Amino acid sequence: MAQLYFKYGAMGSSKTANALMTRFNYEERGQEALMVKPQIDTRDGEHIVRSRIGLTYPCIYFHEMRAMPERELTRYACIIVDEAQFLSREEIHYLVHLVDDWNIPVICYGLRADFKGELFPGSCELLVMADKIEEVKTICWCGKKATCNARFDEQGRVLKEGAQVVLGANDKYIGLCRRHWMAGDLGPDFDLRGTGD
Secondary structure, X not given: OOOEEEEEOOOOOOHHHHHHHHHHHHHHOOOOEEEEEOOOOOOOXXXXXXXXXXXXXXXXXXXXXXXXXXXXXXXXXXXXXXXXXXXXXXXXXXXXXXXXXXXXXXXXXXXXXXXXXXEOHHHHHHHHHOOEEEEOOXXXXXXXXXXXXXEEOOOOOEEOXXXXXXXXXXXXXXXXXXXXXXXXXXXXXXOOOOOOO
16 A cells, blocks of 8 residues: 655755665566655756755656646556655645555655745655655754754855745855754854855
């Protein structure tokens, strides 16, 4: 019986690398997995899923998957959705439909909360609807588990106001523990390239 999975983590927790490895595992066993992402995520070019460690794979956009006949989607052993936090409540319900009515496993990877500590709409709905929820862990500069996503400006100040969606990676965001996120402390070795060293 198919299930809906939500695998969430802070920035830098290798969610996309995990998604790409999951796709490879299916392929290695002779099964095809469909890689999908919302079109809003254009950081790595069109129709590409790319991890920070350099793994890449072609994908289709979520709206393109929705345009496919559902019977055609049943040829996939699994649907893997990267950056699932950007999906709407209604789009999550479509994934639930694929799982429950078409018996297609769906694995979603994404952030749980934004840089202000507020849930993304897609993540909120996944937390409610997913059959299985798993945290992909990473650490703060202090060594504690990073649970918060800090957005910072060109001067290295942690921001707590602004638009919910501003695309970026190490140049704009870093995962922090709750204590250092609340304090706005990027760490003693932080540099403005966002590498943390």
